[in-house]
Amino acid sequence: MAPQPPLINRETLDLHRRRAERAEGDFFLHEEARLEVQDRLDMVNKSFRDIAVVTGFPELWKTWFPEATVVEDTDTLALPEGRFDLVIHAMALHWANDPVGQLIQCNRALRPDGLMLAVFLGDETLKELRSSLAEAEIALTDGLSPRVLPMGEIRDLGGLLQRASFALPVADKVVRKASYETLNKLMRDLRNMGETAALTQGTRTFTPKSLFDLTERIYRGNFAEDNRLIATFDLVCLTGWAPDESQPKPLRPGSATTRLADALGTNELKLPENGHR
Template identity: 55%
Template sequence: MQNNPRLTDTNALRRNRARADLNTGMFLHDAAIAEVQDRLSMVNREFTAPAVVTGFPSTWQRCVPNAKVVADIEVLDLQSQCHDLVIHGLGLHWADDPVGQIIQCRRALKDDGFFLAVTFGGKTLHELRAALAQAEVEVTGGLSPRIAPMGEIRDLGALLQRAGLALPVADTVPLTVTYETPWALMKDLRAMGEGNALIDRLRHPTRRAVLIRACEIYVETFMDAGRIPATFELIFLTGWAPDASQQQPLRPGSATTRLADALSTSEIKLPK
């Protein structure tokens, strides 16, 4: 596996997750699990050897009955070609090598096995990002890493093909949560275990003046009807381990029916 720049302080990530409130802080995971279960119900397949990759095993173990639940560490505890379903649950945004994570899931699939990942997308917390960035520039004259970078849907969808999965699909489900104050949002992020675990983060507490100014900017810019919104973008990635039974794209130039005939319309030849 290739060496990638280190993004995440794994010790800090483990600490943040250990401090998460599993009773009140898992509502986004609950929403993701419900969406995963709904999507699985639409797949005409009974899965007998599922696996789930996650940083919150006690939350995700109810996603699929009798699934093997493993931690989303660098080397996944999955054996080759042992599972007909692998789910990656809301952890790819902290992975130093997200392609490597998907490749490992792909290798764990039996032929024609199904892969489904849910991860946070690039629009997640865009309001908080903007407010913190402007406040820090105003107060300190600089910027520091505060929120994990999250991929756009097009880039994340491309990871499926790079991992060798067939019939890849990527789609997005945006969620908006409203709060009375930005402080309430920040408290919720800690309860989710989603505090700053970036390896290049500041190693001392953020100046209170920065946080106060960020809250002012957040309220001034985004408050609506007395509450402030926080956007969470859930991106779903699906693909299949290749198998000869799957539909295959036609070879270019092999079509036997003209498009004009299929559409019952006249063909207009363009001038040369």
């Protein structure tokens, strides 16, 4: 059996990213991601001296973390093993062909008790556009083409940390909404952030204007407020620590010395021997 081709075409993705850099557009999603990273670092009672940032836009993130080692999110990360006490994977994991592999490499780059923060786009991102585009394409062609990047749900993404052997794993997300006058302005913002589709199996045919016209009409009919198109952006944050003996460990089953009823200050309900009330 022939091997499956990778989901993401890295050559196309790199082309889109370099085009976005030349456009000098508004990287507002990256700014939101940076704020989420900073908020989480402010809550950690620990200072970090040796920092690495993994991203598709090294020059942008270098301005925010000038003392950090900033590397591109290539399949093999240019990070020495055991070199850092903080690794930030910045707005790139949703484009990874092997997200677990990326996280494993981040873990290996950390010293014991080092912190990894990954911020990237989750499954609710552009849900309005996805729905409208799918409905329009079915109406015009009676089928669907692979046009939009699939993204993971929070309940699945948290499992990536455990697969990558991180300790104390946490997955959470924040949802941001933006509004646009037209579909064209939304698409322009996505192009200027390098967030347009780069799928290996993506459609190779010319997309007719009629598809976008119908998509906008459906979008405006279902997801508009004050005649502006609402766009959802779902920022997922994964937090994990490189294992270390100093970290808290879960108690062994059966080792509790206090009854739950006593801890809660309630009376324990006694059941009959047959187990029924």
